[in-house]
Amino acid sequence: MESFKYRELQQLLKSQIIKGVFKEGDLLPSENELSSVHDMTRTTVRHALQKMEKEGYIIKKKGKGSIVNLKKKRLGLLSFKGFSEVIGSSDEQVSNEILVGPVLQNWPNDFFYELGEEELSTDVYYLCRLRSVNEHVVMLEHTYIPNFGLEDFEKRVLINGSLFSTMVIDYQIEVTSMDQEVRAIKPDKITAKLLNVDKTDPILHAYRKYGTSKEGFFFYSSLFFNTKDYAIGSYFQ
Amino acid sequence: MESFKYRELQQLLKSQIIKGVFKEGDLLPSENELSSVHDMTRTTVRHALQKMEKEGYIIKKKGKGSIVNLKKKRLGLLSFKGFSEVIGSSDEQVSNEILVGPVLQNWPNDFFYELGEEELSTDVYYLCRLRSVNEHVVMLEHTYIPNFGLEDFEKRVLINGSLFSTMVIDYQIEVTSMDQEVRAIKPDKITAKLLNVDKTDPILHAYRKYGTSKEGFFFYSSLFFNTKDYAIGSYFQ
DNA sequence: TTTTTAAGCTTGTATATACAAGTTAGAGTT
DNA sequence: AACTCTAACTTGTATATACAAGCTTAAAAA
Structure with a gap:
């Protein structure tokens, strides 16, 4: 198992979303908060979030935050x-x-x-x-x-x-x-x-x-x- | 028209791919080359290439380069x-x-x-x-x-x-x-x-x-x- | 000749920093 | 009460830098 910081954060947030810690429509913690809590730069946090957006877990809105998005666009889901x-x-x-x-x-x-x-x-x-x-x-x-x-x-x-x-x-x-x-x-x-x-x-x-x-x-x-x-x-x- | 450096590079490369300057299977210029030619950091070049990969124009291979990919995965194509x-x-x-x-x-x-x-x-x-x-x-x-x-x-x-x-x-x-x-x-x-x-x-x-x-x-x-x-x-x- | 090694390319990960721009809530004004 | 505007948040763009790791090729060793 390769272990990268951004990947670990990604896995954590994903499992939290699926488990219901963050629900549909919720805002994830801000990039700055995530970066200070998990001791990584905002660049690394953004890398993780970009992957998650690509996979359809969240939608990012400028000035607003990262919104949890479960119902749409999950791969292979009809x-x-x-x-x-x-x-x-x-x-x-x-x-x-x-x-x-x-x-x-x-x-x-x-x-x-x-x-x-x-x-x-x-x-x-x-x-x-x-x-x-x-x-x-x-x-x-x-x-x-x-x-x-x-x-x-x-x-x-x-x-x-x-x-x-x-x-x-x-x-x-x-x-x-x-x-x-x-x-x-x-x-x-x-x-x-x-x-x-x-x-x-x-x-x-x-x-x-x-x-x-x-x-x-x-x-x-x-x-x-x-x-x-x-x-x-x-x-x- | 908002104009960002990464977006301009993206548009340029896309049109070059569609016009045939770069053909199916070709390698795009390396990130370092693009960054020096277009006077931007590699981070910005990577931003452009990541968007293009997401849209299916290229496939990135570690250690190899960015490969032009026209036949697959174009949206809505069956x-x-x-x-x-x-x-x-x-x-x-x-x-x-x-x-x-x-x-x-x-x-x-x-x-x-x-x-x-x-x-x-x-x-x-x-x-x-x-x-x-x-x-x-x-x-x-x-x-x-x-x-x-x-x-x-x-x-x-x-x-x-x-x-x-x-x-x-x-x-x-x-x-x-x-x-x-x-x-x-x-x-x-x-x-x-x-x-x-x-x-x-x-x-x-x-x-x-x-x-x-x-x-x-x-x-x-x-x-x-x-x-x-x-x-x-x-x-x- | 065949194999191994190393150098030099490529992209990937990560830090640190700065400013731009969209959103929101509250202080202050009308 | 309704309005305006600023301050403080949010994400977006961009620079500069460093090292890790995959690929290729050519020189060195077997």
Whole structure:
């Protein structure tokens, strides 16, 4: 583990944000305060904050401060959009049901991404989750996480129901990239039933490969979306 | 126009990259060279380069230099991925047919995004394009561009067949954000015929709103994808 | 010839400092 | 009570400097 001052501050602030020490809309301590408290120059503090802004954790405002920003622009996160309103900020109810808890198993045959030798030599955590918005099922996700030193992963409870948050806080692994393939398909029988759609209804399918800050560590998802009630919204900048 | 040293360098390098002074894979001059040539500290040069890296124009490598990077990660750009190979880098043939050239017209009724008063008070350029890969039709795109001082837009030829490049070079307008809504749908009769799919085949649909560097200037697209032969690939970091 | 080493390039991290410019709250005025 | 303006905060831009660490190449050693 390389250890740089700016990186340590970054990790600290990030975990504080995720843990709720600083909440959505809060101001972080000022750059001057952070620099004196953590005994580093403001330049170093700014370096840390710039990285965090780039990753979407905060928004910096001149003359104001650094504002905590959790809902937007997190990498690979897709927000569900209603036809007129955005979900999450309003009073929509989002639920996250784990159908199959993290279980250690072998890799499936004909896996959807090509795997490296190291990956193939380990077993893999499989996780199946169902997401709903206002009682409407919108997403079915199959996740595959290689068992590279994830201690007691099957015993962890997902923080905020989020795999990403859990990885950052419990394992200091940051998701840094995402590669995705999207298609419109007709659902198979089981998927149709779980998503509560007719077998003639078109659904959306995505294969994903996530890259992380841990060298050589990737994890994978196969996702099915019901876009009848809610479209998939995404925002890039 | 605010004028900062780092911003001037940024603009200069960007335009040099787009004009081809520095090509894909080239190394930019080193930070020390840039700092002495343009009479600024390396810190200021680094500030400019960091912004450019964030925008995807370059990739910085420690010990190596700043590498020009045009093909990847440009905002809102979706690459088409074959089931095994990526298109564009290999010898796949991509064609871009304009079905309806830029024509000035009124806004359609019930437009898919809510429009501002200023936008509604102008007319709009409509553009309909069909993209194919190896004779397979993969995308149908309807684009709507408000006529905010776009001189002679209907006479322009799209640079590299790209609307984005044309806007940057001919009008100095940079696309800075993209908001998108995606659904899986059954095609209507006309769309099915254009995309060369059966009317029972699921296709992918997206509404898009693009934000630009020009205050208050947005443009819009409605896109239909045939994902039977090629999935939609995207990569984020 | 092959390998090792070192020098000289590159970017990355960090300190110390100064002034510019946006925001806000309170003292003083009207 | 309502207003103005200043003082004190905030982040943004910029300089000058130093050393660390990754990459490349060419000289030196095996």
